[in-house]
Amino acid sequence: MTMNSTGRPTSISAADGAGTSVTVSGSKGLLQAEGLIFEIGSTDKTGVDLPRPKGTKSRLGGVTRSAPSGLPGLTEPEAVRHYVRLSQKNYAIDLGLFPLGSCTMKHNPRLNEKVARLPGFADVHPMQPQSTVQGALEVIEELAGWLMTLTNMPAVAMSPKAGAHGELAGMLAIRAALIAKGQGHRKRVLAPESSHGTNPATAAQCGFTVDEIPAAADGRVDMDALKAKLVDSSDVAGIMLTNPNTCGLFERDIKEIADLIHAAGGYFYCDGANFNAIVGRVRPGDLGVDAMHINLHKTFSTPHGGGGPGSGPTVLSEALAPYAPVPFILKTSEGLRFVEHHSEAPDSFGRMCAFHGQMGMFTRALAYILSHGADGLKQVAEDAVLNANYILARLKPLMSPAFAGYCMHEALFSDAFLKDTGIETIDIAKGLIDEGYHPMTMYFPLVVHGAMLIEPTETESKAELDRFCDALASIARRATQKDGSLKTAPHLAPAKRLDETRAARSPRLKWTPETTTLKAAE
Amino acid sequence: MRYLPLTADDRAEMLRTIGAKSVDDFYGDVPKSARLKGPVPGLLNFQGELEVERHMTRLSKKNRAASDGPFFVGCGAYKHHIPASVDHIIQRSEFLTTYTPYQPEIAQGTLQTMFEFQTQVAALTGMDVANASMYDGSTACAEAAVMACRVTKRTTVVMSGGLHPHYADTTRTLCEAAGIKVIQLAPAVDGELELSKHVSDDIACVIGQTPNVFGTLTDLTPVGDAAHAKGALLVTVFTEVVSLGLVKTPGEMGADIAVGEGQSIGVPLGFGGPYVGLFTCKSKYMRQMPGRLCGETVDADGKRGFVLTLSTREQHIRRDKATSNICTNSGLCMLAFTAHMTLLGDKGLTHLATLNHEAACDLADALSAVKGVKVLTSRYFNEIAFETTKPADQVLAALEKQDVIGGVRASRLFPGAGMDNVIVAAATECCTQSDIKAYAKALAEVLK
Incomplete structure (x- = not known):
């Protein structure tokens, strides 16, 4: 064995390396074994230091908790270590290519994280006086302007909180428009077999029935099948179509599809999940689209965060714009303000979430868009x-x-x-x-x-x-x-490989002492 | 372009490998009329980091941050201190820049965190099971109403007069689209128990909130008893999760589904989002839940591990038969919640809740000592409603001039409900004694 100048071996013999696949600690080098907080924490511990209460007499009116939650705490060094160890069991875009189709896992610029954390954005309340949040309203307006111009669409609903929520916004606008025209009986929504699961799920949530269109041999919508479904179109509400589609192909007949649907009295919902393929090059408004959600967490790089938060602003055509959800921003002589209630926007289909959408994603997406430009x-x-x-x-x-x-x-x-x-x-x-x-x-x-x-x-x-x-x-x-x-x-x-069947057969959805027994049996 | 790694040479070489002349070849299916000559007209071109940061900073400075001075706004979002380590944890690349954990072998970090979150939320609410988050409290409430209809096979829901009006509106939107009838009781500071009177054989659920949007605490047990007697479900809502450190839990009140906003633990105010919707229910309704669930299992070596489970409820499997269309949820906010909750522990949460309650008691005492003020809330956690002798919009505007952000006027929540002089104000651990004094002093001047 060779030694260096301090007498340490510089290589490991085969014998030294044997048998290290099982370790006493359960860790493997940099990969640290880590239990659940319910196993490593304690109800005696806390990682926050708070001032001593004064002992004010309770005014809870007797509506008090009978037993403590029993949740364990950890001090800061333990908590940081716990989550850093867990983090190291995750793959991430910052570690390497993340080729998950339809999910657009691109780099998340760190400037966007920095601007989202400016106190003027992160530390403002959705219900504080609107005169004190004009900059926040400007961010929403500026981003909305970019989204409308990039898509060549006249309106955008900013409040949807993710892609599927944006689909809901678009389909609810279509529903409201049909009802307003006395066409509320139109309940059939066409969607390709290749569509994202959220499309049929959204249509069903809005009370529509889904009629699937088969794909042609070239992976696009089968135009003959589509036309056959429109022979009797009196019940057709519209179509939900992803473009580029989920096969990664541009629907070359898209304008004809839009024309057919419009002639049938329906609307064209475009799933914008794949906007990254055409952003800045093709404007969906030029293709006959009536509504399209934009996943800010895909095309505009806001981080996926292990499953959200997302953000799904939905652009709308002239025909659907009056039915957009509240709140939306109005320009007045005194500045910008929200229209928050149905009473002020009687055509609106209503509200979709507690406040104004994903502001934290708006600031990030705007920084991304300004960085890139047209x-x-x-x-x-x-x-x-x-x-x-x-x-x-x-x-x-x-x-x-x-x-x-x-x-x-x-x-x-x-x-x-x-x-x-x-x-x-x-x-x-x-x-x-x-x-x-x-x-x-x-x-x-x-x-x-x-x-x-x-x-x-x-x-x-x-x-x-x-x-x-x-x-x-x-x-x-x-x-x-x-x-x-x-x-x-x-x-x-x-x-x-994990046993997913076992997980679904007898679901254990929270920690119990048996969870720890299971671990001990490893 | 600092975010685009391909060089001109790379592009040329790649096109050669592909056998294409230019990228235009790839866009051959785009209709001719939709082809642009160059970049989209009417927009700026790329900018450096310095320019973008300067622009965004300028916009941020036009906003008055909660920490800039006395601040008492609540109504569904609350100003709390977030330990520095929480933001550090959620900015770990491996959490921040990963996807929904579809590949469990390389996502145990996210999955174990989800499992911890579900356990914490179930323990806090006293409920059997919790999902891995919804968009926010209001969408959780809407999904709860729809789920109650699925469970009971009935199509009418009743909402209390103390339910946050934005939650009520969000619920109405989803229900109307699904053909569900909604009965909304008139706004009331202390009217949650009215729900009992509206239970009948065709009601799917009653939805009550505690603390409600006016801050009033209510033991909803009698409402639950009344609902259960008619085969209906009790859905309870909270917008201030810190209250669960002290107040009676939904589980203790017999809730079948309990939903709420988790923003107060770990998530900044952020002008309304992203937040983290909490969704819990009794075990027997587990398979009717919306959203993602994480479950425990073992790997091929028999080692404990976690996976997304019961996905046959979800849109990617069940399509139009799914329990909800939700896909992306609030993953990173869920992590923030769990990290903050882990730092607090039961001990820290109880302590924090106590400080919040004391701050609200101090605020109520300070304001009720002002001439012309009447506090309307008698049982509360960290939020109160009070009435003054002047219209609330004028009062709040005058307070704002003295840099006191005094709360939300009830007329903004419930326009036309005859509550023009009512203000809802919250006090958390972030409100100092001098903030409260400043509020009372400014209010006294305004009402003089």
Whole structure:
């Protein structure tokens, strides 16, 4: 064994390294084992120091808690360590490419985090006098202006709190417009089979029934099937269509679709989840759209935060604008103010949330938009589409593209190349984890068998794309060689494959002492 | 462009690999009439960090922050101190820049946090199960109403006169679209028990709030008993989660579904969002819940782990038969809540709640000593309603001139309800004795 000048060995012999896969602590090097706060905390502990109460006589009127919550606390060093340790069990865009199709996992600029935390934005109350929040109202107005110009649409509802909430805003506006025209009996909403699950769920929430349109062989809306569904269109409320669609393709007949729907007396809802492919290059208002939500947490980079918060402003056409939800901003001679009540906006379909929407996302998205400008946003779309096509071109020889031709911002593969290998889409996905990547979206859209949907976004360098393609190509090769180790991947992640069936069969949704027993039995 | 890593050479080389002449080739399906010659007209071009920061800072300075002086606004959002470590934790890249935990092997950090959150919320509310968050308290309330109809197979809900009017409006929007009839009781400072009188065999649920929007605390047990006797559910709402450190829990009152706003723990005021909706219910209704749920399981090595579960309720599986259309929820605010709650512990929360209650008692005493003021709330936690001899809009505007942000006028909450002289004011641990004195002094001058 070689030694350095202080006598320490500079290499480890094979014998020294053996047997370290099981450790006494349960930790593995930098990956620290960490229990639940209910196991490591204590009701005697707290991480906050507060002034001593005066002992005022209670005015709770006897409406008091009979027993304490029993929730444990931790001091600050323990709490920080607890969450930092947990954080290290997560993959994140800051660690590497996050090719989750339809989710637009792009870099989250840190300037946006900084401006969102300015006290004038973070520490203002939604119900304080409007004269004291004119700057906040200006942010909303300025962002609304950008969104309307980028989409060439005359109005935008800013309060929806996520994409699905934006869909709800659009569909409720359509419902209100139909009722106003005496067409409330129109209840049928067309939606492609390939649509996001939120589309049919939203339509159902608004009392509509969903009529699915099949996809054509080229992955677009089957125009003949669509026309057949419009032969008797007296009950058609509209269509919900994603563009670019969930197969990563631009609906080339989109204007004809819009015209057909309008001629049938319905409205065109466009799911804007994939706006990143066309932002700054194509304006949905030029395509005949009546309503479209914009995921600020996708196209405009506000962080996904492990599942939100999102923000889903919804642009509206002239026909739908009168039905927009409250609150909205009005310009007056004394400045900006909110219209908050139905009484002031009788055509509005009503309110969707407690306050004015996701202000914390507005400040971040506006900083992002101002940083890029019109020219930068066009470049965003083009680089996102270029990156996806590069992945498609590089992997085409080894995997099976779902459709011929170029894609937009995401590359879609089917599992045809896995035929007779015994390897499935999920194994490819889990294999990527061992290579240090988050998997692509799998088994969506439903119209492609064993779908693998890869969206790189524009914030990846060519070197990163090459590294990713090399990794995925190697997995594809292993799969075609029937490498059975893929069936049990991941092998190198913080956890092995988890038993989801067991979780659903007898749900344990909170900690109980048995939870700890389960851990002890490991 | 500082956020775009591709160089001109990269782009050219990639196009060669693809076999395309230019990126225009990729946009060949765009209708000719929708093709733009260049960038979208009428907009600015890119700017540096310095310019953007300068612009945003200028706008932020036009707002009066809660910490800038005496501040007493509540009504659904509350100014609380957030420990510095909470913001540090939520800015960890691995939490901030990750997605919904669809791949549990590399998302145990988020999933374990969700499991801790669900446990904490269930314990705080005294309820059996909690989901992994909704957008905010109001959308949680709306979903609760719809869920109650699903559970009872009835189509009418009754809302109290003390329910936050924005919650009531949000609930009405969702219910009307779903064909659910909504009965709304007239605004009342202390009227939650009125709900009992409106229970019948065709009511799906009654929705009451405590503390209500005027600050009044109510033990809703008798309302629950009345509802249950007719096969209806009790839905309880809270907008101030810190109150649960001291007050009777929804579980103790027999709530079937309890929802509320979690902003007060860990989440800044932020001009109304993002916030974190809390959603809880009895175990037997678990499979009717909206939103994401995290459950415990084991991995292939038998090691404990956590996954998203019961997803057959959700839109990505059930599509038009889903319990809700919600997808993205309030993940990062949920983490902020859990981190802050972990720092507090039961001991810290009880202490914090006590300080809030004492501040409100001090505020009530200071204001009721002013001539022309009558405090209307008799049982309260950290918020009170009071009436003065002058219209509330004039009073608040005059207070604002003295840099006291005195609360919310009831006429903004309930226009036309004849409550023109009523103000709702909250006091938290952030209100100092001198803030309260300043309020009373300014109010005395205004009412002189």
